[in-house]
Amino acid sequence: MSRIILGDSIKELGKLKDNSVDHCITDPPYNISGYDDKKNIGWLQSNKLWTKDKKFTKIDQKWDSFGNADYEEFTKLWLSEIFRIVKPNGNLIIFGTYHNIYKIGYHLQKFDRKIINSIVWYKRNAFPNITQRMLCESTEHIIWAVNNSQKHATKWVFNYNILKQFNNGKQLRNVWDIPMTSISEKKFGKHPSQKPKEVIHRLILGATNEKEIILDPFLGSGTVAMMAKYNQRKYIGIDNNPDFINLAKKRINSVKPQKKLDAFS
DSSP: OOEEEESOHHHHHTTSOTTOBSEEEEOOOOOSSOOTTOOOOGGGGGOHIIIIISOOOOOOOGGGOOOHHHHHHHHHHHHHHHHHHBOTTOEEEEEEOTTTHHHHHHHHHHTTOEEEEEEEEEOTTOOOOTTSSSOOOOEEEEEEEESSOTTTOOOOOOOHHHHHGGGTTSOOOSEEEOOOOOGGGGTTOOOTTOOOHHHHHHHHHHHOOTTOEEEESSOTTOHHHHHHHHTTOEEEEEESOHHHHHHHHHHHHTOOOOSSOSTTO
């Protein structure tokens, strides 16, 4: 049975039974707003283009703010719960940026989980880097791992032929050129890290099977749950923000399961 849970992810994950879901697809906090020794954006105060003309304000999400040690512990805790809850050889698909993806990859390897691929999502309409002191960050990274050891991982779900449909019948590559979330996908409300339906659609069709259960412990705007329903999968979504829960429910309720399950649904 699909369900949405309002509550702290770590606590709510602790209530789920061992080996009770098939896969996990999730977009955890990146800790962009936090980390130790974070500098104030001093140059911003004198940058008229962004402060006045474009009305830019500093991104500061409290739910995405940890100290270094706290984020390290948080990452270990939720990953440990995922390893327990997801069935052996279930897929683990985790989003991140350079802020956190290497840390997550490190812990996956430390716990001896088999990493299959790193998917690079290229956002051709990414927000420009306003500091003008580094390259414009135009990608996010998605780790695809299997919930088993390097030695014992086997028979994980990979719907190769379905994914070929996204590339004109040819083998799908690991660099996906998909624009950032469109305004039309935010008609029920906004979330600061909402992922495009197209990205999640590909992941669900490629890495899960019909009627399987997908866990998302960081539900946010509910794109994973919404596309799970759309593609005739079940879902469990967790978030501690009631506003995000309400947004997710509206989006989930707006879609109907598709009868024809392929890349062009």
